[in-house]
Amino acid sequence: MTNIILLGPPGSGKGTQAKLLAERIRVPHISTGDILRAAKETELGDRASEYMNRGELVPDSILIAMIEDRLAKPDCASGCILDGYPRTIPQADALNRILSGLDLRIDLVINIDVPDDRLITRLSARRVCECGATYQLTFNPPQAKGVCDLCGGALYQRDDDTEESVQNRLLVYKRETQPLIDYYENLGLLTTIDGSGSIKEISGEIYEHVQ
């Protein structure tokens, strides 16, 4: 059983790495951002998108209830990769409580470190597909412009990858999420990885730590 958290600023590649790792070790990939985006046209989705489009965090109470619900599903019994949760200290405290209630624990927290200037360049070049695939126009472009390699769908830019929203997401990350680095360091669970290499190099390094 392996429960792993991927931490990192927006644009660090944690979503891509979480997905690869989850496939490799065969556990569910739980991305709270993906769950919120999939909830569009529901009451939750409408409430959440107001925060998301501004680059703000969705309130803790919503996220905590959401993750509690997700972790109770049977597929999490073999472990999971958490991507985008926790993002605040109260969310991390709630996670400890939820996991211990299920007789589970966090095994490893991987922090992907990338300098700020690279994050802004990466996010503005990010394009995504409804199927969940993610591309970078510069270093991981699709084979045909604007078309998903996996499903042929049309690629688009996320509403929160606009310059204004990106700047705010980085500020929010530093204020709310960065303190989790010390939080997990103090629990002896943290490993920091340099996130400026290629997708393959980083995924190899992450896998080594997991093993």
Ligand code: AMP
């Ligand atoms: P992501 O796909 O992880 O970049 O998340 C996109 C957006 O969803 C974030 O900028 C937040 O607005 C919201 N979100 C996702 N996860 C959380 C969380 N754990 N706490 C609060 N807001 C979240």
